[in-house]
Amino acid sequence: MPPLNFGTDFTTMKTAYAAATGIASQAGDADGGSADAKDAAETDLEDKAYGLARALAVHFKKEGDLVNRAKINVTRSSIKRLRDESLLTKTTEIRNLGTVAATSANAAARESPS
Numbered sequence: 317m318p319p320l321n322f323g324t325d326f327t328t329m330k331t332a333y334a335a336a337t338g339i340a341s342q343a344g345d346a347d348g349g350s351a352d353a354k355d356a357a358e359t360d361l362e363d364k365a366y367g368l369a370r371a372l373a374v375h376f377k378k379e380g381d382l383v384n385r386a387k388i389n390v391t392r393s394s395i396k397r398l399r400d401e402s403l404l405t406k407t408t409e410i411r412n413l414g415t416v417a418a419t420s421a422n423a424a425a426r427e428s429p430s
Contacts, residue, residue, distance in 0.1 A: 332357070332364040333411055358403060365407045366392045368414055375417055384413055 369388045376385035388410055398406055 328364050328367070330411060330414075332361045333407055361403070361407055362392075362395045362398075365410050366390065366395050369395075369410050372410070372413055372417055375420070379420065384417075388413055 369390050372388045373385055376382070376388070390406070395403070395406065
């Protein structure tokens, strides 16, 4: 797997976040295949959130920001165990930290090890 790129990971995480939250809100209104779509969107969001969290961890470590690094220092399995509102809360936190980190002068060039 190639190194994760902060800018690319942030963009894909935002897309997955929007898709998952949109599908989750529709799942309450419909039945049938919407649950499968919700599960697929959640899985995609989990994967993208983990990738972004790892890239952010490297970024915050290099910036010396250990407080924010601790907030996003997650394992893949810890994200996979989250459901519904807990998943939304954690991925929102990761997205928000990514938004803040994206303004850093060094953010665009940051890559994490694979």
